[in-house]
Amino acid sequence: MEKSPKIRIVSKLLASGNHQVKFFVEDEVHPRYGYLLVHGDRAVSDVIEEIRERMESMERSKMDLNRFSFKSQWRDDHNFYLYSA
Numbered sequence: 001m002e003k004s005p006k007i008r009i010v011s012k013l014l015a016s017g018n019h020q021v022k023f024f025v026e027d028e029v030h031p032r033y034g035y036l037l038v039h040g041d042r043a044v045s046d047v048i049e050e051i052r053e054r055m056e057s058m059e060r061s062k063m064d065l066n067r068f069s070f071k072s073q074w075r076d077d078h079n080f081y082l083y084s085a
Helices: 044-061
Strands: 006-013 019-026 032-038 080-084
Touching (some): 006 044, 019 044, 032 044
Antiparallel strands (some): 019 032
């Protein structure tokens, strides 16, 4: 069973009422950090689960060559940013 990395978050309330969440993925092999825009108030566990789902989606899409096709409906997600530390 693969151990899932620990995720720490810091949230900042924006004037729009949304929250800017800065997160840190504490993985020994690939430490990362990023930002997520969250609409409205949500539980911390829901936000962490969404971060995990989006990271998994990005990992799956790295091998998907169809995203470079004009026929594909691939869209960049401007509410989620992920960087290597």
